Amino acid sequence: QKEVEQNSGPLSxxxxxIASLNCTYSDxxxxxxxxxxxxxxxxxxxxxxxxxxxxxxxxxxxxxxxKASQYVSLLIxxxxxxxxxxxxxxxNQDAGGTSYGKLTFGQGTILTVHP
Amino acid sequence: xxxxxxxxxxxxxxxxxxxxxxCSPISGHRSVSWYxxxxxxxxxxxxxxxxxTQRNKGNFPGRFSGRQFSNSRSEMNVxxxxxxxxxxxxxxxxxxxxKPQHFGDGTRLSIL
Numbered sequence: 001q002k003e004v005e006q007n008s009g010p011l012s013x014x015x016x017x018i019a020s021l022n023c024t025y026s027d028x029x030x031x032x033x034x035x036x037x038x039x040x041x042x043x044x045x046x047x048x049x050x051x052x053x054x055x056x057x058x059x060x061x062x063x064x065x066x067k068a069s070q071y072v073s074l075l076i077x078x079x080x081x082x083x084x085x086x087x088x089x090x091x092n093q094d095a096g097g098t099s100y101g102k103l104t105f106g107q108g109t110i111l112t113v114h115p
Numbered sequence: 116x117x118x119x120x121x122x123x124x125x126x127x128x129x130x131x132x133x134x135x136x137x138c139s140p141i142s143g144h145r146s147v148s149w150y151x152x153x154x155x156x157x158x159x160x161x162x163x164x165x166x167x168t169q170r171n172k173g174n175f176p177g178r179f180s181g182r183q184f185s186n187s188r189s190e191m192n193v194x195x196x197x198x199x200x201x202x203x204x205x206x207x208x209x210x211x212x213x214k215p216q217h218f219g220d221g222t223r224l225s226i227l
Contacts, residue, residue: 032213043205043218044158051213088158092213100170100212101148101163108157 003027004091006106015115019076023089023106026070033065034103035074036088044088048074079113086110117142119208119219127225133194136222140187140208147189148216149181152203161204164189165212193224201226 007022021035032051036044048063050056050072056063062075072091076083089106093099120139128134140147149161160173164183181191187208193200203223207216 032215034215036218043203043221046215046217049215090158100165101146101209101216102160102171102173103148103150103158103207103216104160105158 003093003104004089004106006087006089006109008109010110010112012112012114013079015079015081015113017079017113019079019083019111019113021074021076021087021089021109021111023072023074023091024070025072025089025091025104027091027093028067028070030067030070030091030093032092033063033072034090034092035061035063036090037083038086038088038108040085076111079111081113081115084112119206119217121204121206121219121222123222124220125223125225127227128196129227130196130198132196133192134196134224136191136193136204136206136224138189138191138206138208138219140189140206141217144208144210144217145187146209146211146214146216147183147187148207148209149189149191150205150207151175152205152221153201158205161191163212170212196226198226200224 035048038044050063060077064073086108090103148163163171183189203221205221207218209216
């Protein structure tokens with residue numbers, strides 16, 4: 001089982017729709033969770049961080065975390081063509097200082113928003 | 116506030132050579148992590164430095180090494196380059212281990 005798994009893509013949604021990206025992780029002691037967006041040929045850009053169970057909203061983005069189910073998701077409302085990118089789920093498993101500075105990434109989900 | 120700066124942006128080397136990559140973190144960030152990104156393996160953690168100390172290391176051979184200076188700038192060195200080392204090398208900085216990491220633009224290394 002992979003440490004961090006994302007829903008298989010690619011994902012294609014029409015402009016204005018809600019895009020739903022999902023991620024599961026295997027280590028129960030994981031402490032912090034991040035979503036990054038990576039455009040082709042560019043480096044990952046942080047778009048959301050979440051640390052506690054529940055929802056966190058930032059503009060058109062909502063991150064959801066359920067530690068009991070070891071599940072984190074990202075919803076993008078009113079999707080725009082400029083949202084077309086690879087979305088990476090990243091998990092920090094640092095608990096008690098045993099995994100400093102290590103983010104474990106999923107394989108990424110390619111999202112295409114078509115006009 | 117300036118972001119994470121990586122130099123050089125592109126490098127072409129041949130097998131057997133060595134290379135040094137540089138990373139300047141965001142001002143005030145003391146944690147610097149390095150990652151390798153390839154199409155097949157995705158993003159993989161190399162190591163993390165904090166206050167000039169390597170606190171964590173990923174599953175890479177000893178040819179991959181790094182260091183951090185007192186101003187938090189970090190360097191990564193790869194010796195005896197192999198074709199499989201061709202990748203995008205990313206540096207990320209953060210305030211501390213659990214805080215969000217912010218990535219530089221990366222160094223694209225090609226081995227001929």
